[in-house]
Amino acid sequence: xxxxxxSALVLTALGGIAAGISSVAAHHSTTMFDHSKTYTxxxxxxxxxxxxxxxxxxxxxxxxxxxxxGVWVMEMTSPGNLVRAGGWTRSAVKAGDKVxxxxxxxxxxxxxxxxxxxxxxxxxxxxxxxxxxxxxMPGLE
Amino acid sequence: MRxxxxxxxxxxxxxxxxxxxxxxxxxQPPPHPQVTRAPAKTPAIINPAPTAQDWADxxxxxxxxxxxxxxxTDQDAQVKTNPPPWNEEAKKKIDHMFAEEKVGRPPLVFFGxxxxxHPTWMLVTHNAMEILFTPGRVTMLGESDGNRLxxxxxxGRPHPDDPDPTxxxxxxxxxxxxTLVVDTVGILPQAPLAISExxxxxxxxDMRVVERIHLADKDILHVDLxxxxxxxxxxxxxxxxxxxxxxxxxxxxxEGVCVQGDYSERVDANGDHVFVPVEKTIWGNIVPK
Numbered sequence: 550x551x552x553x554x555x556s557a558l559v560l561t562a563l564g565g566i567a568a569g570i571s572s573v574a575a576h577h578s579t580t581m582f583d584h585s586k587t588y589t590x591x592x593x594x595x596x597x598x599x600x601x602x603x604x605x606x607x608x609x610x611x612x613x614x615x616x617x618x619g620v621w622v623m624e625m626t627s628p629g630n631l632v633r634a635g636g637w638t639r640s641a642v643k644a645g646d647k648v649x650x651x652x653x654x655x656x657x658x659x660x661x662x663x664x665x666x667x668x669x670x671x672x673x674x675x676x677x678x679x680x681x682x683x684x685x686m687p688g689l690e
Numbered sequence: 691m692r693x694x695x696x697x698x699x700x701x702x703x704x705x706x707x708x709x710x711x712x713x714x715x716x717x718q719p720p721p722h723p724q725v726t727r728a729p730a731k732t733p734a735i736i737n738p739a740p741t742a743q744d745w746a747d748x749x750x751x752x753x754x755x756x757x758x759x760x761x762x763t764d765q766d767a768q769v770k771t772n773p774p775p776w777n778e779e780a781k782k783k784i785d786h787m788f789a790e791e792k793v794g795r796p797p798l799v800f801f802g803x804x805x806x807x808h809p810t811w812m813l814v815t816h817n818a819m820e821i822l823f824t825p826g827r828v829t830m831l832g833e834s835d836g837n838r839l840x841x842x843x844x845x846g847r848p849h850p851d852d853p854d855p856t857x858x859x860x861x862x863x864x865x866x867x868x869t870l871v872v873d874t875v876g877i878l879p880q881a882p883l884a885i886s887e888x889x890x891x892x893x894x895x896d897m898r899v900v901e902r903i904h905l906a907d908k909d910i911l912h913v914d915l916x917x918x919x920x921x922x923x924x925x926x927x928x929x930x931x932x933x934x935x936x937x938x939x940x941x942x943x944x945e946g947v948c949v950q951g952d953y954s955e956r957v958d959a960n961g962d963h964v965f966v967p968v969e970k971t972i973w974g975n976i977v978p979k
Contacts, residue, residue: 576806576816576834576948578796578888581973598954598976601834601946602803605976622978629818629833633759633941656794660971661978681816685761687909687934689941 576602579624582653582664589613590621591671594646599639601627606642606665608650623652623665630681633689637677647671737845740825747825752868752904754821757941758911758933762816765931769885772929780891780922787889796888798974803948805837805857807881808874809899812913812931814884818943819933828863828870834946842872849875857881859899869904883919894921909935 592610604625611618631637642648648670652663668677776784787797800806806815817833826845832838842861853860853876860876877897884890902914911933918926953965969977 576800576887577798577974578791578886580791580794580796580888581971581975583794596954598951600950600953602948602951603974607978620978622976624975627817627834627946629941629943629946630816633818633936655971655975657971660975662971662975682762682766685759685763685934687936689936690938 579664581656582624582662583656584653584664586653587651587666588654588663589649589651591649592618592647594642594644594648595620596644597639597642599628604628604631604637606650606668608648619661621650621652621661621663623650623663625665625679626681631679633684634679634681635677635684636675637679641677642668642670737826744825748823751823751865754823754905754911756909756935756937757818757820757943758935759818760815761932761934765814765886768929769889774883774885774917774919774927774929775924777922777924783891784885784889787891791886791888796973798972799882799884799887799890801974803835803951805835806884808840808858808861808877809901809915809917810882810884810890811838811840811858812901812915813929814886814890816887817946818936818941820943828872831943833943834948836945836947836949842870844870849873855879859897866902869902872899872901872903874899874901879921883917883922891922893919896920906932911935 590608590610590612592608595607595609598605598607604627606623606625607620608623609618609620612621625631626634628637628639648668650665650669651667652665655662665679668679669675670677787799790797805811811832815832817838819830819832819838822829822831826843828842828844830840830842837857840858840861842863844863844865846864847862849860849862855876855878857878859874861872861874863870863872865871875898877893877899879895879897880892881897882890883893883897896919898918900916900918904912904914906912913931913933914928915931916926916928917923950965952967952970954968956964956966958964971977
């Protein structure tokens with residue numbers, strides 16, 4: 550029991566260190582998103598941040614079946630992995646493009662953030678996804 | 691402030707001189723002059739320039755060119771099918787981390803953009819790597835982190851007696867047929883041994899890793915690992931990690947700097963292109979505004 554408490558203290562301390570950093574990039578798990586839910590937002594692209602370790606897309610729009618409007622930030626995997634997921638480049642979308650995005654929202658509902666599942670570019674109908682486990686095979690073209 | 695420091699420095703020097711002047715040794719005659727000799731130097735080890743034959747020998751090695759992607763679904767599966775033999779205390783920590791991840795509070799094993807480290811890079815990476823052969827050396831270069839690289843010396847050198855601890859340790863390798871056998875020591879005790887991006891704990895020292903890296907098929911690379919981590923495991927842990935090859939040029943690895951994710955690219959009032967910090971949640975997500 551004493552060992553368990555000590556472990557818990559260590560983990561709490563670790564969490565404290567992480568929580569104390571207001572700006573921290575890292576490769577991380579995605580369970581802070583509620584993957585059991587899928588929201589759809591229609592709107593315009595504000596910015597595509599084409600950076601490691603996680604590309605992000607911000608969209609100003611309205612959530613389907615809701616009156617809620619605003620800027621939502623969608624997180625994805627790294628640039629290299631998105632290229633392999635198919636169709637993505639740093640200019641795949643640009644500010645002002647009309648888009649529809651399916652995403653899983655953050656569990657913290659006070660924040661307008663999500664994990665992108667599918668992006669549809671309205672003017673072209675092009676669909677982009679972000680699942681890096683979907684194409685685990687050599688020789689992709 | 692600089693002036694005050696100078697004043698303090700002068701006062702300190704005077705005090706030292708005074709102590710020397712009144713010390714007993716200062717009153718004794720100086721010792722007989724002696725012939726001084728430069729201390730014996732250990733001969734420097736010079737890495738020889740590669741010969742034409744050294745370069746020709748590279749061509750005899752198996753073809754590991756191209757870009758290698760990790761089979762993440764197999765990483766996922768091994769979390770349950772082949773967990774490390776954690777010791778009791780480590781198991782409690784890992785179980786706690788999994789519990790936290792399950793309820794939506796995934797621990798940040800790699801917070802602050804520290805390297806995933808060795809062997810965790812091989813174990814849980816989601817990013818591509820490439821492998822370069824040069825005489826006496828194999829170099830592994832990873833995507834996404836600026837410092838994700840491994841230098842594996844194949845020139846016959848031993849490990850240093852007391853290597854500087856690093857995230858990827860000191861690696862020496864040799865070829866057994868078409869298999870590269872790598873031995874790594876000198877890994878920082880803080881480097882995590884992780885089995886997912888949310889479950890990993892510091893190895894706490896004395897970790898050693900032995901790998902056998904080989905092609906399992908034309909475009910499939912296997913990294914067979916045996917991990918000795920006596921501070922957190924009850925016995926050595928064996929696992930194989932799978933990578934698959936891409937040759938399409940569009941998948942060539944592009945420079946990635948993890949910490950760049952902490953910043954947005956902006957143009958300031960002077961017209962300069964600058965990085966501006968972004969605010970993030972404790973989980974590492976950008977805070978929408």
